[in-house]
Amino acid sequence: MHLDFVKEFGVSPRQSQRSRKSDFVYFGLKERIIIGDLKPGQTIGEQQIAVDYGCAQGTVREALIRLDNNGLVIRNDYRGTQVSPLCRNEALQMVLIRKQLEKAAARLVASKLPDEVYHNLKLIMNAMYCTAQDGRIYLCSEFDRRFHGLLFAQSGLKGLEPILNRCAIHMHRFTLSGRTEKVNADDVFQRHSHILECYRTGTPEEAAEAISEHIDFLIKTWILNGTEEAV
Template identity: 35%
Template sequence: MAIESIDTSSIPTMVPRQSSRRSHALFVALQKDIVLGDLAPEKALTELDLAQRFQCSQSTVREALMQLHEEGLVIRQPNRGTHVAPCNADDAAALLRIRHEVECSTLDRVVARTQDALLADLRGLLNAMRNAARDADEYLLSVYDRAFHLRLFEAADLPLVTPILTRCLIHNHRYKIQRSQPNRALDETAERHVPIIEALAARDEAALRPLLSHHILTIVDFGPDLTLQGVST
């Protein structure tokens, strides 16, 4: 599969495009394979194999792998090569706790800075999620879901924290997708964002806080081993 054949036009950018167009397209393709489990946890990845698979240079592969490493989707170690990162319950629980703290503890800043442009963007991303759900595309729905929460957090104006939230989101969704049953209620997943937009539009922080907290804590049925003990909703 040539790298030019990968269509990324419908996928919102989740990281700054500091690399070439070709390496970004490869990053998007590999990110999808890892999140869906097509590249299994712990699988070894070599630059030569990936360059041959995607018909691109090894330098292009290297740039893409560096971006994936920044997201924690691959682990690169000297003399040990590159491997797909694990996807286990303990990591998922820890990242969910961090995500909950980051999003819910900054809502005062978000509400205070909410403007019509933010609400319009969130409604547009909601419609994109609805379209993905209609097409039964769980991965694309998850991409727009992540974009929704990053756009919401953007209003908090805490750019140094954004990479932390980005990593939490991608791993939350990876864990969820790899443990979900086929043909889940994707429409319901999209519609879960409606009350968040409504509370934000009303600038009602008191209503928004428990809504967002519940939304995050119920992203997936983690089970008793991953409950967030002591987290106020």
């Protein structure tokens, strides 16, 4: 179902609101993979997906290429397309890479956020709060990736943006797959509000520390989740 994100929240979780059919297929399949509806190793048949979404197989193929670039599927000329594996260690390594990327960006962005970007980030935070409160956990994760992606974009490290996005997608896939319970909306809002204010008025080291603490919390709470693995 299409959502008018701008009308509902004042902002979209995505960088653009393109209406190409392949976008619809891409976002639909991405959600199903991240929440665990499509399981690791499961084959994705282009013909069946084309029927399900009422589109041409070429449109499905375009969406699958994008999912392959995200690391969510593995494409093979002979065996077709399968959902990629999912494991704790890979998720942990990706979130550690994400931590280093965001700390580096924080040092570049601190005290330099344009007012318009700050306003958009506040809108995204409000959308995260609303979707978390309503139990729309996947949509909340989309807004979370938009929040961190927009902050990172201010650093000018454009070549690293796809890496950050891929790391964030896989962290959310590991933490959301099969999850049904809500997240704490107040906690989500407060943690991101602290990050935003440190980026806006803090020193480079204060901004880097804020994002580092946030990601350490995610590692401990969602990735390790009581295991004895060390970060």
